[in-house]
Amino acid sequence: MNIILLVIVIYLIILIVSLVYAGMIVYHVLTYDREGFSPDYIQLAQRNLALFLIVAGVVLVSSIVGAIIFSFVIK
Amino acid sequence: MNNLAESRNNLNSHDDTDLQFPLIYHRHPINLLWPGVVSGIALVVTIFTAVLLPVLGIVPIPDYLPYIILFTGLIIFVIITCFFMNWAFWFFDVWIITEDKIIDDELVRLFSYRRLEIDLRQVQDVRCEVTGIMPNLFKFGDIIVQSAGKEGELRLLSIYEPYKAARKIALAVKRAKDADVDSAFIAAQETSGSDN
Numbered sequence: 001m002n003i004i005l006l007v008i009v010i011y012l013i014i015l016i017v018s019l020v021y022a023g024m025i026v027y028h029v030l031t032y033d034r035e036g037f038s039p040d041y042i043q044l045a046q047r048n049l050a051l052f053l054i055v056a057g058v059v060l061v062s063s064i065v066g067a068i069i070f071s072f073v074i075k
Numbered sequence: 076m077n078n079l080a081e082s083r084n085n086l087n088s089h090d091d092t093d094l095q096f097p098l099i100y101h102r103h104p105i106n107l108l109w110p111g112v113v114s115g116i117a118l119v120v121t122i123f124t125a126v127l128l129p130v131l132g133i134v135p136i137p138d139y140l141p142y143i144i145l146f147t148g149l150i151i152f153v154i155i156t157c158f159f160m161n162w163a164f165w166f167f168d169v170w171i172i173t174e175d176k177i178i179d180d181e182l183v184r185l186f187s188y189r190r191l192e193i194d195l196r197q198v199q200d201v202r203c204e205v206t207g208i209m210p211n212l213f214k215f216g217d218i219i220v221q222s223a224g225k226e227g228e229l230r231l232l233s234i235y236e237p238y239k240a241a242r243k244i245a246l247a248v249k250r251a252k253d254a255d256v257d258s259a260f261i262a263a264q265e266t267s268g269s270d271n
Contacts, residue, residue: 007142011142011145011146011149014149014153015149018149018152018153018156021156021160022152022156022159024185024186025156025159025160025163025185028163028167028182028185029163032167032182037099037169037171038097038099041099045163045166045167048162048166052155052156052159055155056152056155056156056159059148059151059152059155060148060149060152062148063144063145063147063148063149063151063152064145064148066141066144066148067141067142067144067145067148068141070137070140070141070144071141074137074138074140074141
């Protein structure tokens with residue numbers, strides 16, 4: 001039980017740190033506005049940001065959902 | 076002979092009508108090759124390890140299978156985030172040529188920006204450097220802009236088709252200097268006109 005608790009704590013720590021890190025990058029891309037940048041350039045950045053959020057979000061959510069489903073199947 | 080004369084004319088032509096400001100340059104996408112390869116290898120190693128651990132019996136299945144799935148998903152998320160961070164650094168490292176200045180805007184680190192502006196009228200020299208196999212294969216190189224100002228030298232790194240880009244920058248410099256001369260001439264005429 002202690003090992004399982006430790007594994008979960010480690011997972012949560014890594015998850016929170018990586019979410020904060022991803023959040024900082026998202027914040028940068030959304031608020032980046034410099035003199036001389038055309039709106040098309042900013043839009044391209046935001047489109048790529050949306051792609052990243054979709055891919056990374058799907059991977060993370062599917063791993064959590066998959067783990068939950070498998071834990072119920074095992075029981 | 077006619078083709079040679081025609082190509083010489085093209086080289087010497089100073090047609091700057093195709094300059095559309097602002098000109099935006101950023102580094103060749105090949106700069107993302109190394110982060111991409113590292114991310115790909117990390118991804119493959121992660122998936123391989125996740126499959127290998129239960130197969131070899133290191134992690135007992137099915138008790139620990141949910142944890143393997145959880146950690147695999149998390150590590151893949153981290154790998155994707157790291158690659159996107161590299162992409163963001165590449166995307167926001169730009170050089171912008173406006174009608175009167177060159178702007179070097181760089182995202183150095185998260186929450187650390189660097190911006191340098193050079194007046195086009197202070198540019199003395201524009202030259203190109205293409206060295207190495209990869210730059211010659213993928214047609215990218217460095218452009219060095221020499222300025223008379225305090226900034227000294229500005230380097231545009233890994234620019235695609237650097238000779239064309241350097242030509243456009245040189246034309247933009249010429250246009251800015253001609254505009255400066257024209258406005259000085261007009262001001263001098265107005266002054267002499269008012270004296271009369």
